[in-house]
Amino acid sequence: MLTVSRYLTISETDFTSAQGVALRPAYLATTGRLYMIDKDTAEALNDESGFERKIRPDVLEDLIDAGAVIPDSVDELEVILEENRRAIAENRTRTFVIMPTSYCNLGCSYCGQAHTKATLRGSHRSGLVRRIIGEIESGCYDGIALNWFGGEPLMGYANIRDIARQIVPLAGDRGLSYWSQMVTNGVLLDARQLDTLYHDCRVSFFEITLDGTSHDLLRPKKAGGESLDHIVNFLSWAVRQPQYEDLRISIRTNVSPANRGEAAEFARTMAERGLGHDKVSFYAAPIHSWGNDISALELGKTAYGNVELEWLQAYRDAGLNCPSLVPTQRKKIVCIAMQTSAEVITSSGEVFSCTEQPLVPGYENTAVGNVSSLRIGRRPAGLYETWNDEISSGNYSCATCAILPVCGGSCPKAWAEGNPPCPATKFNLSSKLDMYASTHGFERP
Known part of the structure; x- marks a missing residue:
């Protein structure tokens, strides 16, 4: 059967092909x-x-x-979950997400972190380097990934430079592939830093948040002043420099009631200022809780589903690179918290399993160890490695969701906090299918 x-x-929408055949996406x-x-x-x-x-x-x-x-x-659900488990077990890339500082120079109202002026130094820095080198030399992995996170990582630029200069040559000597990316607000990024980050530290992918035309109001500098023009001007220059051939930049916009209507103007402005470039891509995301109360700043799931369509259309109309209408690849490993071969290391040397635990009030005690005392090897288990088993047990509605294979459950931490992190596609998939049909030459009868 x-x-x-x-x-x-x-x-449920009917479309007609050029030959007059009635079709549905x-x-x-x-x-x-x-x-x-x-x-x-x-x-x-x-x-x-x-x-x-x-x-x-x-x-x-x-x-x-x-x-x-x-x-x-x-049993399709179990097939999907078993493929997820196998991908985690067979992953041979060792990932370190490093927070070189606990401070940030922006004061975004929706941020869930509590920032302090702490920097990775002394025994914590040497312990971190020793831990990474030990894993490179273990022979257990085919690749190494150093991802820089914060706070604002560029406020710890000297740490990034010095740590990477020790790790990059060693990874090459041991025959490991090497990947590095950075999540940064872009305020401090300049030509000198980019050159070192790209060539010496091998950082080739940057994710930078620009919150629409209201960016300077929504992401104010703590010291005062504006940042949007500087960031856009620099990025427009950087992507046109031939020495950064493999540079890729992803521009994220956190959408809230304050900027939800800025899609067309923002996209048009970015295109006019030179960011309609092959090295640059754009995407929108809803503001979400890190355990903090952002109820006054977030859009409802259904409302955001409609707003996301507007942003996608605006990107396309302006000629900007943006994600496909729907996910095109399976998400077998939903996040680093799924695997003990990935960890977050803070400026105090603490090791966490999830990027949304460090600096977040209420999660101070979820560290699984410290680089000064952990033995070389995979990190101890955190809170979320059994996520696929939780889905299998029916503890979350992911078990019955039609997009689970490409979503993976999105964020186990958010589910545990009672904040379902379902992506917009769950709420606007039918509209995206209709948009796909319309943009591929099919007409409504």
Whole structure:
């Protein structure tokens, strides 16, 4: 017996091809692929009861090959979760997320961190380097990733430079692949720093937040003054320098009631100022809680689902690079908290399993150790490594969600706090399918 995949979503909107065939857009989350399915087949699949008899044999065979129709003996949820577990177990990249300082030069109202003027130094810094070197020399991994986070990591620029200069050559000598990225507000980034970060520290990917045209109001500098113009001018210059061939920049906009209507103006401005470049991509994200109360600053899930469509359309209209309408790849490892081969190290040498624990009030005691005392090897288990088992047990609604394969559950910590972190696609998938059809030449009758 056959059944329709629980991860197949079909729009209820009819479209017509150039040949006059009635079609409906569909999305299969197990593969991240979009399809146009003829209306009769779509209705048969939605009805489910006896659908095999209502679908042409050749079409049914195609649906089986695609994974949209499967044997009813298959437990799709367990297949997905087991693939996730296997990906975690087989991952051979050792990841360190390093917070070189606990301070930030911006005072964003939605930030969940409590910043202090602490910098990685002394025994904590030497312990961190010793730990990374020990893992490189362990022979257990094929790759090493150093990701810089904060606070604002560039306020600890000297630490970044000095640590990376010790690690990069050693990784190369041991034949390990090396990857480095940075999440930064971009305020302190200049030509001298970028040159060192790119060439010496091998940081090739930067994520920078620009909160729309209201950026300077929403992300004020603690010392006063504005930052948007400086950041945009510098990025526009940087992406045009031939010596940074592999440089990639992702620009994130945290969307709130304060800037939700700025999509078109912001996108147009970014394009006019030179960021419609192959090295730059844009995406919008809702403000979310890190355990702090941001209820006055966030949009509801359904409301944000509608707003995200506006931002995606604005990016496209302005000629900016932006994500595909729907996720196109499986998310088998949802975050670093899933795997003991990944850890966060703070400026005080504490080791955490999750990036949203350090500096966050209420999570001070969730560290799994300190670099000064932990033995070389994988970190101790944190709070979230059993996430796939939690889903399997039905403890969270992810178990019945149609986009689980490409979402992975988004954020175990948020679920544990009672703040479901479901992505916008859960709420606007049908609209995205219709947008896909409209932008690919199919018309509504």
